[in-house]
Amino acid sequence: MNRSLLCRLVLVVFIALVGVPYRLAAQSDSFNAGSNAEWDRAEWALVHTPGEELFYGVLHPEAALFERPFSSTLASQEHERFVRQLREQGISVVQLREAVLAGTVDQNGREIPGPALDELRRFAFRFVTLESEPPVSESQQDELEKSYFAESFQHLHPDELWSTIVLNPKITLRSTGDLNTGVVADYAVRPVMNLYFMRDQVITTRRGVVVGKMNSEQRHIETDIVRFALGRMGIKPIGVIEEPGRLEGGDFLPAGDRVFIGEGLRTNAAAILQLLVADAFGTDEVVVVKDPWQQQEQMHLDTYFNLVADDLALLAENRLGESKHVPTVDVFKKDGDGYELQSSGMKFPDYLKSIGIRVIPVKQQDQLNYGCNVLTLKSNEIFVVDGVSDEFLAKLRDADVTVNVVDFSNLTGGYGACHCTVQVLSRKQNVDGR
Template sequence: QQITTRRGIVLGRLASEQRAHEVDVMQFCFNKLNLEIAARIPAPGTLEGGDFFPAGEDLSICGVGLRTNQEAVDYMLSNKLFGTRRVAIVRDEFDCCQDRLHLDTVFNILTPSFCVAWERMLGDSSEVKRIVDEYVLDPNSHEYEKKIEGMEFSAYLQENGFTIIPVRDKDQLQYGCNSLCIGNGRILAVNEKVARDIVRTPNFDGTIDLVDFSAITAMYGAVHCASQVICRGP
């Protein structure tokens, strides 16, 4: 229903008409909690929380595909709602599958140096690859300009210093990518196989807590889907 960027809480607009009123409910709750709302995405934009990842002080990552559209991204860029100098838009143009409806079903940031990603989408020859457009805030015009267009996602991640831990098809379908970083290298994971792969990765020095989330994964979600940050550092 919302994302929280370095600018604050941004209320989304859900792609499913049946769920549209959920955003109204969250706006009511945030108002009751005296939490400031930075913006709300207007039609025809659609923005859902599973497509957004903060990636440090300089970079935001946002997926565009089945649920979040380019109109929402354009609105956020024009209103400086990401709050970072760089914004990477990860486009799902070749897969568009309900099993991978959000970016957090195929990708997740574990630490500033490590991430997990669905193995089959990696590489420029993949038939289900994701491609990246990067926008950079111009210091003179104070507008975002597209500096990278159509770069393959894993190449972009590696260029930005990430070691990618691949997640197999079976584990992706069991929400192996849908983990949650709760700070200081501590990760909540719902898939045992992926959790073991992470801790066995050379130079990974975080900690993994395996959580039984089967009641939630049965409803098409996991720990990242079921959480929401309401405040980020400036």
């Protein structure tokens, strides 16, 4: 059986088992989201400056998926400065909070009654959990929630609805039998502490936005928040990853007529198959980079590999040479209405060389300091975080790369840097089409 036929049979069996997860949807006329290549000029970006939700994460960093202890206050200040720097580069930056609250508050902070506020209120109510001790019947629980929504939730200001979304509160009611209110509550929160890593909830292909499915329990609801925000911006996702798929945006890098997608710790083969079946990439070639190591310090493709130009990339040293950590690639080529597997098992560095991409090796300490997690603004111009070595910066400049250094001293404590914190929704393709 030839390889092309085998690949097609695999896709047919996959569809038979789980169905076509989604079909491509038409883009909204109000915003044309799409990214052709990492080296195209960034035009629109979605970010989230962390707020009250981050504080809970720094109380126990490991439980929040963070790398180390840091200050949530200073992290927020660093992010605000970074947003200003993005705007100074001519990028239109949309804050997630602004998108979610769009149409619900005026310039003076007063709420605006109407469909937008009603929709926000219904959405935010999904993030509240109400329970009683002892537990009540299902019908009583429904009545409790309806009563709470009617009497309490309807009075919340949009700012408080935002707090509800990012804190994800749980309220457990207990009767006291006293002569006061007769009830007491225990309050708990399950905050979305990683929300400022806006790269991960979706991927932006040349066809549009695909909503992912987060690998970690702590991050599951982030995709719901981002999807709601996209709707407020007039962006209709072209698809949504379904079980058993896992897809996080840090594993995706568009590169013109091809894309790189990592298969490893956070993104699995099931999600990649869904994307192939739906033709969500819109490219002639799909390069699946298969990570044999799968460790937290290099959890996503963009933590050990990145694109600076159409012929220049960064790659961590432990992914080069004869290291057992060197990824291999499966290369899929467009064939009619689908893809066929063209090659499998080639070492990643060899593949990059075969397509004319030069590699700047990134030493271990620079990789640990997020030297690979750069944000490419346009061809040969990047943002990189402070803390990488002078030697690494010199290598970049020797390769004619314009380097903008930003302070992420606290933000990197969450296990990410420049690329992780920005979802570029639109890039302007270079005039020469590269």
